[in-house]
Amino acid sequence: MTPCRPMSDNSTACIMNPSATVPAGPVDTVRAIFARATQIAVEQGVLTTSVAAREVPLERPKDAKHGDLATNLCFVLAKAAKANPRALAERLCACVRQADPDGAIAKLEVAGPGFVNLFLAPHCWQAGLVNILQHADTFGQSRSGAGQRVLIEFVSANPTGPLHVGHGRGAVLGDTLAAVMRAAGFAVSTEYYINNVGNQINKLGESVWHWLRAADRRAAALAVWAADQPVAFPDGFPNGFPDDGYRGAYIAATAQQLADDPAIARCAALTSWTDTAGWAALDRHNPTGRADNRAVSVRAWQLMIARIAADLSQIGIRFDKWQSERTLHGLDGGLDDSHDRVSLCAQRLVQAGWAYPQPATDGDAPAPAAGSSEVGPSQAVFFAGTREDIPKAFRDSKDRVIVRSDGRPTYFAADIAYHDDKLSRGFTHLINVLGADHHGYVPRLKGVLHALGDMRRCEGDPNAQAWSGERLEVPLVQMVALLRDGKPVPMGKRSGEFVTLADVVEEVTTVGNPHSGADAVRFTFLSRKADAQIDFDLEVARRASLDNPVYYVQYGHARLASVLARARELGKGLDAQKAVHSADLTALTLDAERELAIFAADYPEVVARAARSREPHQVAYYLRDLCAAFHAYYSQNKATARVISDDVACTQARLTLVAALAQVVRNGLILLGITAPERMANLAGPSEADDDGAADTTADTAADTTADTAADTTADTAADTTADTAADTAADTAADTAADTAVVPAANSRPPIAAVAAC
RNA sequence: GCGCCCGUAGCUCAGCUGGAUAGAGCAUCGGACUUCGAAUCCGCAGGUCGCAGGUUCGAAUCCUGCCGGGCGCGCCA
Numbered sequence: 140m141t142p143c144r145p146m147s148d149n150s151t152a153c154i155m156n157p158s159a160t161v162p163a164g165p166v167d168t169v170r171a172i173f174a175r176a177t178q179i180a181v182e183q184g185v186l187t188t189s190v191a192a193r194e195v196p197l198e199r200p201k202d203a204k205h206g207d208l209a210t211n212l213c214f215v216l217a218k219a220a221k222a223n224p225r226a227l228a229e230r231l232c233a234c235v236r237q238a239d240p241d242g243a244i245a246k247l248e249v250a251g252p253g254f255v256n257l258f259l260a261p262h263c264w265q266a267g268l269v270n271i272l273q274h275a276d277t278f279g280q281s282r283s284g285a286g287q288r289v290l291i292e293f294v295s296a297n298p299t300g301p302l303h304v305g306h307g308r309g310a311v312l313g314d315t316l317a318a319v320m321r322a323a324g325f326a327v328s329t330e331y332y333i334n335n336v337g338n339q340i341n342k343l344g345e346s347v348w349h350w351l352r353a354a355d356r357r358a359a360a361l362a363v364w365a366a367d368q369p370v371a372f373p374d375g376f377p378n379g380f381p382d383d384g385y386r387g388a389y390i391a392a393t394a395q396q397l398a399d400d401p402a403i404a405r406c407a408a409l410t411s412w413t414d415t416a417g418w419a420a421l422d423r424h425n426p427t428g429r430a431d432n433r434a435v436s437v438r439a440w441q442l443m444i445a446r447i448a449a450d451l452s453q454i455g456i457r458f459d460k461w462q463s464e465r466t467l468h469g470l471d472g473g474l475d476d477s478h479d480r481v482s483l484c485a486q487r488l489v490q491a492g493w494a495y496p497q498p499a500t501d502g503d504a505p506a507p508a509a510g511s512s513e514v515g516p517s518q519a520v521f522f523a524g525t526r527e528d529i530p531k532a533f534r535d536s537k538d539r540v541i542v543r544s545d546g547r548p549t550y551f552a553a554d555i556a557y558h559d560d561k562l563s564r565g566f567t568h569l570i571n572v573l574g575a576d577h578h579g580y581v582p583r584l585k586g587v588l589h590a591l592g593d594m595r596r597c598e599g600d601p602n603a604q605a606w607s608g609e610r611l612e613v614p615l616v617q618m619v620a621l622l623r624d625g626k627p628v629p630m631g632k633r634s635g636e637f638v639t640l641a642d643v644v645e646e647v648t649t650v651g652n653p654h655s656g657a658d659a660v661r662f663t664f665l666s667r668k669a670d671a672q673i674d675f676d677l678e679v680a681r682r683a684s685l686d687n688p689v690y691y692v693q694y695g696h697a698r699l700a701s702v703l704a705r706a707r708e709l710g711k712g713l714d715a716q717k718a719v720h721s722a723d724l725t726a727l728t729l730d731a732e733r734e735l736a737i738f739a740a741d742y743p744e745v746v747a748r749a750a751r752s753r754e755p756h757q758v759a760y761y762l763r764d765l766c767a768a769f770h771a772y773y774s775q776n777k778a779t780a781r782v783i784s785d786d787v788a789c790t791q792a793r794l795t796l797v798a799a800l801a802q803v804v805r806n807g808l809i810l811l812g813i814t815a816p817e818r819m820a821n822l823a824g825p826s827e828a829d830d831d832g833a834a835d836t837t838a839d840t841a842a843d844t845t846a847d848t849a850a851d852t853t854a855d856t857a858a859d860t861t862a863d864t865a866a867d868t869a870a871d872t873a874a875d876t877a878a879d880t881a882v883v884p885a886a887n888s889r890p891p892i893a894a895v896a897a898c
Numbered sequence: 899g900c901g902c903c904c905g906u907a908g909c910u911c912a913g914c915u916g917g918a919u920a921g922a923g924c925a926u927c928g929g930a931c932u933u934c935g936a937a938u939c940c941g942c943a944g945g946u947c948g949c950a951g952g953u954u955c956g957a958a959u960c961c962u963g964c965c966g967g968g969c970g971c972g973c974c975a
Contacts, residue, residue, distance in 0.1 A: 198914070201921080211917055214955090224955080251918050252955065297975065339975060519973055536901080536971075543973045550975045578902050579970040617903070618968070666923095667911060671904060672968060679910090679924095685937070688923070694937050705934040748914065760912060763922080774930085774939035783934050797934095819937070 164267040164740035165259055168243050169208055170195045175238035176231060177216075185230050186216060199741065203730065206248075206256030207264070207737050213253045224253030231255070264733055265724040267740035271799040272719050279806045283747040284325030290561055291317050293572035294451070295332040298443040299343045300387055302450050303630055304675055305574060307640040309616040311664040313572040314456045315755040316614070318810050323750030328566075331458045332557060335440045335465050337431055337550060343443075344436025345412045346384040350394035351435065352407045353377035357391050364388035387637075393442050397435065406435050432470060450641045454657040455812040467556050468548070481548045484556040485520055485541050491594035494522050494541060519544040522551070524586040533585035533608030555587050558611075562591055565602075568610055570753070575615045575670070585611050614753050616669045622676040638677065646677065647684040654814045655684070661812055662689030665759040688763055692808065693816050695766030698773070699801035700817040706783050706794055713794040724796075726789035729780065731772040732796055738765055739803045746810070755811070762807040769800055
């Protein structure tokens, strides 16, 4: 899979420097110098083309002997110029000297086969610290994305059951990717596509309905679940429960929740799920009796969505929009067929030549399903995904059905209409985070984008030309294999046997800190790149919750914050005004201090790179490494070079460094949706961890520092609000149900149980 | 059978898109708190980067072929 890059990066200027009065970070300074140096080299005939500042490769060498920063630029240039990299480096260095009148680079040397190693002048890297403090909470943001409008669709789990751990991984990746790209200057919207139409919703409704009819057995079933017993109910399922129904205990709980609704309860009188006429007679809102449109089906997925939204908000995830598939089908709009954008889109594709009707060739077309319109054309409509003019990477191996021979559109048709809708909203890039088990769908979808672009061009859309499969990126999130004590836990919504995301969050939450579960889960998923399969052992996760790397970073922040606080207590606190406007940092003479300053100044680069490569995990690793560098600096100089001393100038200088580090760590944690605690409870003494002073943990103070993140809302309020809005959205889309009597309960972390308990 | 993803320390994973001597965390072992946080630090040990070729100044990274593991290939969603 080749991830697509942003088409253009127009901003070649110094992106991190919004006003001239703000000093640039060392990386930007050096980049600008090298860019000028290549211009000079061109004038002198050394090079034929210059290099833009943002094109200058810079790295922080692992070995201190290789300088503060190093570049392999000359290798790149030598390839084009067919010159010796080392000789080129020698000549470029002379140009760098001329391009650096301020002497930001104290020393530069050519090393190895052509590396240029740089040693920065103190005023250069010190300016980086001031730069951090001046930008404060906005440090790290850039215009790297040049305001491109991006839509990120993620999770989009079918509303037939609670989220499991694999969904959680995709959710965390998508949410954090959105945050990282926003910080890097993209205009990002996020969306969850609710697949609330079709056979699966039919099955969901049927499953719930069976439990509705078996009221006498629900209580026993739920008691089994509440006791955390295996989900297989001792007395089996209700009579007639379908083999391919959803067998999870949450189905019984959902039935319990719906039982009080008179419009739902009267459904229990019917004796057959397939009695279409009977269902139609019962529900004036669903005159066709269509199974996925019955009140019990609709209400069931609404409850599922509410629960999904609650589980997501518990780990700090909200969406800008919940897009209902029903809406695309026009099922909310009453009888007016013109609202059926799915069928409409299929017709447009036919007109543009991208879809065609064709009778079933080998006679395996199914009979029209019960309840569908009896007079269907016997021809299915196929999307021409194999056309030769589709670039090979986006070409499907087979034309796929979008309208069945009985006239019903497929899931694929709805998804096409959905993506056509995305195009009409003016996004320049679409990103769909998908589970890796759907990777076969990717070329098909990219082919669709190609076809839609062409179709829109035919229809006269002036923006259509720009569209092709390249503008759709599909980061694949690999599977999470759930283990318990090293043994795989079977997962499947149909079997009902799975561990939910909410369960895992609960398991890794530590006493006294309600955020810790979300923090730990988020960081765990961010601690590995998306395209590697991972094992998630519940026992290990529980045992290791305190060893989770997230605590390492959070502890780093708490430690930094506590140094600043201690200095204030002693009346030696950092003079913020002075630090920002007239800082004297000459007392920072240790190698570690210079290295930390350069490390911290690199943060905006890390964010921009993570956004560009769609890999939020890079930010997590950067934070871990930055904190490691600070911990080492702090520990090693504990005895000889304390931050706070009687030397006022030195104290102020080191506090400036500490404040800058704290700022970067805080910004990074917030960006990842993780709380940045000012204090953490001391775990050392098991006895004192109860309710004395040590117990006021991160949670209280963390809220102050994370005002912009989803994490600032407590799990409770977040659950309520998001669940409500999701449920509202869902309810809006279900206009033909008895909405007037619908009461979607506020979701709790485990809503069905809670609701049952309340009954 | 065809296609996609992944094989890096005993385990879990990074490796900045082709750069200098492949790095962390767990786990083992040995050290460091009277002070601004020991949820920390310092050290020891641990590797044919799945295997074999190829591309070039240079490959864990790119190309080919094998070997292992995972996942896809419906008028399901």
